Amino acid sequence: MYRDVSSCNTYDYGDAHYWDARYIQEGGSFDWYQRYSDLKPFLRHYIPLSSRTLMVGCGNAVMSEDMVKDGYEEIINIDISSVAIDMMRRKYECIPQLQYMQMDVRDMSFFPDETFDGVIDKGTLDSLMCGTDAQLSASQMLAEVCRLLKPGGTYMLITYGDPKVRMPYLSKSVYNWKITLYNIPRPGFHKPECSTSSKKSLLEPIPLTENGGLLPADWVLEDPDSHFIYVCRKIIDTNGDIYSHTN
Secondary structure (H helix, E strand, C coil), X not given: CCXXXXXXXXXXXXXXXXXXXXXXXXXXXXXXXXXXXHHHHHHHHHCCXXXXXXXXXXXXCCHHHHHHHCCCCEEEEEECCHHHHHHHHHHCCCCCCEEEEECECCECCCCCCCCEEEEXXXXXXHHHHCCCCHHHHHHHHHHHHHHHEEEEEXXXXXXXXXXHHHHHHHCCHHHCEEEEEEEECCCCCCCCCCCCCCCCCCCCCCCCCCCCCCCCCCCCCCCCCCEEEEEEEECECCCCXXXXXXX
């Protein structure tokens, strides 16, 4: 059940040259992991339409376009690839709700602290975890995401990494996040007819073990290639202090 990414670093996914070459070769548009239509219930629940939202590692995906069509008012999209950003700027130059900037998620110092209500990550942390200096890169990115979130803001991570390999990074007390976990099957997945597991609502959170690092022993992962959604909220308590808590 527990999938590690230690064997995936064939390429340096944190390097701009890799992505520039890839976008030049492939062109077109591509959404990693999930489409907006599948993620909409989670996004609409945790990130209001009026939110100032940051899409990290936007690439050439159409997800931000779909979000604007659904009513989202401001999405700033960043990517390490200047090729992808130039492509998307030209494509969406007439849509004022979308902005595109070339930027490394490990250093987003262009933005002041507490700039965004929501940060969406669909595969970007995964890419860094497959690159060189993976642990350092992941820590740098998450520290920047935490810095940019307003108190009460939400970082939504869509990833193939289960709690065993993601919670050690996300649950650090310095980030002050309340973490809620969900699981969503890959697009097009159909539950086998022979399956005996009961049907669960996608919006039903997965309870984590006390240490936050393991799925419950009785949890059935129906789709072995499914994705996990970590909703990380920066919370303020009644005294005005930010605290962290893991469901």
